Amino acid sequence: METHLLLHSVFKIRHHLKGLLNQKEGEPLFVSHAKLDGDDTATAIVDFVNSRNNDVPLRTFYDAKELSPGDDFAEEFKEAINSGTLLAIVSDAYDSRPWCVFELTEAKRAKRPIVLADVGRVRISRTYPYGANVPKVKINPVTGETAWIEPLLVECLSEGLRCDLFNLEVSGRLGKPDDDVLVLPRPPELFDLIDSSLPPSRAIYPDPPLSKLEAELIDKALKRLGNGAAKLQTLSDFMSNLENLRIQISLSSPPDHLKLAIPSREIDRAMLAVCMAVVRAGATIVYGGDLRPGGFTFKIFRHLARAYAASGSVPFEHIISYPSLERMTYDLLADALKERRGTCRTFVCVEENLLSVRPGDDIVVIGDAVELYDQESFSRWLEGLRHLDPPEESSAAREVVANYIHACISIGGKMGRLDVAGDQYIGKMPGLIEEALLALNKGKPIVPLAAYGGAARDLAISLQLLDGKRVPRGEQSQSYDIALAEAAASKDRIPSSVLAKLQAIARDDRTEIVARDTVEIIQMWRQAA
Numbered sequence: 399m400e401t402h403l404l405l406h407s408v409f410k411i412r413h414h415l416k417g418l419l420n421q422k423e424g425e426p427l428f429v430s431h432a433k434l435d436g437d438d439t440a441t442a443i444v445d446f447v448n449s450r451n452n453d454v455p456l457r458t459f460y461d462a463k464e465l466s467p468g469d470d471f472a473e474e475f476k477e478a479i480n481s482g483t484l485l486a487i488v489s490d491a492y493d494s495r496p497w498c499v500f501e502l503t504e505a506k507r508a509k510r511p512i513v514l515a516d517v518g519r520v521r522i523s524r525t526y527p528y529g530a531n532v533p534k535v536k537i538n539p540v541t542g543e544t545a546w547i548e549p550l551l552v553e554c555l556s557e558g559l560r561c562d563l564f565n566l567e568v569s570g571r572l573g574k575p576d577d578d579v580l581v582l583p584r585p586p587e588l589f590d591l592i593d594s595s596l597p598p599s600r601a602i603y604p605d606p607p608l609s610k611l612e613a614e615l616i617d618k619a620l621k622r623l624g625n626g627a628a629k630l631q632t633l634s635d636f637m638s639n640l641e642n643l644r645i646q647i648s649l650s651s652p653p654d655h656l657k658l659a660i661p662s663r664e665i666d667r668a669m670l671a672v673c674m675a676v677v678r679a680g681a682t683i684v685y686g687g688d689l690r691p692g693g694f695t696f697k698i699f700r701h702l703a704r705a706y707a708a709s710g711s712v713p714f715e716h717i718i719s720y721p722s723l724e725r726m727t728y729d730l731l732a733d734a735l736k737e738r739r740g741t742c743r744t745f746v747c748v749e750e751n752l753l754s755v756r757p758g759d760d761i762v763v764i765g766d767a768v769e770l771y772d773q774e775s776f777s778r779w780l781e782g783l784r785h786l787d788p789p790e791e792s793s794a795a796r797e798v799v800a801n802y803i804h805a806c807i808s809i810g811g812k813m814g815r816l817d818v819a820g821d822q823y824i825g826k827m828p829g830l831i832e833e834a835l836l837a838l839n840k841g842k843p844i845v846p847l848a849a850y851g852g853a854a855r856d857l858a859i860s861l862q863l864l865d866g867k868r869v870p871r872g873e874q875s876q877s878y879d880i881a882l883a884e885a886a887a888s889k890d891r892i893p894s895s896v897l898a899k900l901q902a903i904a905r906d907d908r909t910e911i912v913a914r915d916t917v918e919i920i921q922m923w924r925q926a927a
Contacts (some may be wrong), residue, residue: 436491
């Protein structure tokens with residue numbers, strides 16, 4: 399009874415959806431089978447669907463009954479397959495039968511819903527290589543009984559509904575179909591790429607993402623086809639598109655996280671999850687920290703390098719301000735540049751100028767004119783910058799970055815606590831708060847992830863994104879409260895359309911949800927601008 403009710407429900411939902419889309423009703427269920435050992439199973443399904451006792455108005459296409467002598471089998475099959483769902487009765491003989499292979503291939507080519515019903519008994523001499531990558535159900539048909547049929551029909555209708563909803567979401571966002579965008583109702587495979595009329599610029603497919611091994615094979619095939627820059631995107635990546643945007647990650651370890659019962663590893667997990675979500679949505683991460691081994695810069699870089707080294711993309715930009723340069727050695731800078739080659743672009747911000755930094759043959763090249771060979775040449779170059787005031791230069795660099803980026807995400811942040819070593823900041827206010835306010839006052843999205851503590855939490859409270867009291871702390875730098883007062887005066891710059899989302903994420907410490915909602919907030923804010 400439950401299965402029968404479910405079958406009715408899925409059918410009604412699909413029927414209603416097709417009506418909304420003005421699509422042809424009565425989509426056929428194409429029952430593909432080998433007559434040698436699958437005919438009894440196929441006949442039982444078709445007879446059940448068309449019997450008077452079945453009150454779900456499905457329609458089947460079954461070649462033994464639907465075709466007459468003299469019909470063009472191939473064209474009749476194509477027409478039925480291209481408008482229906484393919485149910486393949488995969489018996490021992492199925493993969494060896496040319497017509498079965500033709501039907502399955504045509505369904506894949508037409509990107510139709512496919513369900514494999516496995517009725518194998520002994521041995522398959524060779525599996526058809528393009529007969530996988532679709533749902534497969536093990537069934538045990540019993541002669542004279544029908545209880546096994548309805549669950550199978552639920553599988554077919556559910557797969558059809560899944561494909562309908564996927565295509566609806568993609569078409570609603572994509573708009574006019576594009577010949578070089580490959581929209582697939584299942585994960586991409588080599589067959590899809592070879593069968594395309596053009597090497598795709600993008601392949602959009604359902605979640606979850608491909609495994610690393612599959613993605614590497616697809617990337618290799620795309621490069622061989624002449625489009626190594628093509629993007630593979632799951633539906634969630636595509637729907638949360640931040641393509642070609644530069645997103646600043648503003649963070650440092652908060653001194654109060656343990657008082658909020660947040661261990662350091664949770665802050666690392668949140669930071670890395672957010673970075674991955676942002677990069678998967680098509681954006682580049684911009685970060686302004688230093689190069690200390692074990693610091694956040696290296697954690698971000700090494701995580702992204704592992705994930706994106708094979709893709710040829712450069713998802714990370716590191717901007718080093720003058721005060722950070724002062725704390726470095728030549729060897730630290732040179733080693734970092736070599737390690738991150740091909741995955742990260744590095745810049746220094748000096749006197750409001752962004753200068754590229756890149757490794758050469760045993761040298762470090764800064765901008766167009768500066769070549770550094772060792773610690774001595776590095777020290778001489780820094781000596782020419784001693785006239786710069788570190789606090790003023792820090793704030794100036796943050797202004798440059800605020801003009802460069804499209805959005806700012808804040809996690810943790812120094813609080814200027816005088817009783818905590820290493821919690822002092824450089825500049826007229828805490829760096830995290832200054833970076834967020836510069837972005838906000840320029841009309842750019844900011845997302846304070848307040849649940850992890852630090853200056854980001856106090857910032858969220860000042861912006862009225864979080865109802866809560868400050869975490870007890872010792873004496874702080876005087877400029878800290880001044881910065882929060884400035885933040886409170888800027889709260890009206892937040893669009894009303896994203897306010898509820900920002901308030902919700904300020905309370906949330908669930909890593910995956912925070913990462914997803916961060917991307918969505920940035921997208922919503924930009925649409926509201």
